[in-house]
């Protein structure tokens with residue numbers, strides 16, 4: 123065997139600005155890939171630009187940003203049950219078009235992912251997906267909030283977290299048990315914080331706009347009282363909680379305070395919650411009906427402060443596909459949710475990086491290293507020996523959101539026609555190009 127051959131790369135990603143939060147590095151370099159893994163990162167002897175054009179194994183990343191493959195820790199796929207809205211495969215094609223190489227799917231399918239067989243089903247289907255798909259399993263049977271699932275079995279089958287997302291775990295004693303059991307396996311409980319009695323029948327944020335429109339409101343307190351409860355229970359059990367889709371100023375303040383006390387709490391924010399206020403509901407666009415609801419300018423400012431000071435750990439999409447028929451009804455009757463995989467990166471670049479709210483490194487940390495740490499995924503770093511999951515971004519290109527062009531089966535986006543900056547040009551999973559513009 124030719125010894126030199128064995129160290130040759132199959133693909134070289136050449137000349138990009140490599141941002142790797144784990145090594146705090148932000149340098150121009152070439153990434154050598156072999157057998158699906160990163161072989162080495164060369165930042166000194168770079169491949170000359172003129173060689174790149176004539177070498178099929180070299181990907182031109184000049185003037186592009188290269189990051190660890192993005193991780194979405196909060197995705198709803200609709201398989202099993204509503205394959206007309208999204209399947210594991212179609213969701214994965216949308217993910218890679220958005221630069222995501224790993225997505226974590228929530229258990230509120232029909233039937234829900236609340237047993238070992240269901241977790242295995244997701245992994246079996248994920249074998250044919252374009253990216254890595256990790257199941258989050260239900261915390262309670264049928265996501266009914268009444269009886270805990272067999273967490274040991276779920277962990278054995280590969281569940282990466284437990285959650286009843288879509289619904290809160292209302293019963294505090296059940297939440298306590300969920301935290302205690304998940305602690306035994308070092309898994310986080312991902313908590314959808316909503317006091318259903320306070321939010322009861324609300325369809326948008328409770329405030330000035332809901333009063334003007336005559337729509338029933340969901341008060342900020344519906345989210346905040348449950349976060350306060352979860353903080354207390356997490357402190358008490360010494361377990362790990364991750365708060366999904368934080369949307370209010372009060373929530374950010376509660377989490378900041380809890381972190382200061384050393385409580386093991388992490389949280390995420392969605393791109394729609396920092397990009398849109400409840401003002402957009404004035405058009406009665408049901409695509410902007412989400413749960414938790416879009417809040418106010420003041421809340422957005424607080425979310426941005428939380429992103430900047432590290433209170434918020436991750437940015438996650440809460441991608442929630444719904445059919446046109448389901449959304450094409452009166453505002454009151456429409457389901458909650460929007461598709462977010464293909465607009466997330468553009469919104470982050472346009473609303474956070476371009477407006478100097480956070481830096482590139484901070485944004486990429488919240489999209490890669492932090493979710494990988496919270497979920498203990500072997501991902502989120504550009505390092506020799508790591509799986510070659512990489513995202514190549516053109517930070518300068520401007521584009522207009524056209525939901526009909528989405529790879530997702532569903533088109534329920536309130537961002538139609540919005541001009542965004544920055545787009546994915548290559549998504550690489552285990553050394554294979556799975557998406558290119």
Ligand SMILES: [Zn+2]
Nearest residue numbers: 287288314366
């Ligand atoms: Zn939720």
Ligand SMILES: [Zn+2]
Nearest residue numbers: 228287288440
């Ligand atoms: Zn969700």
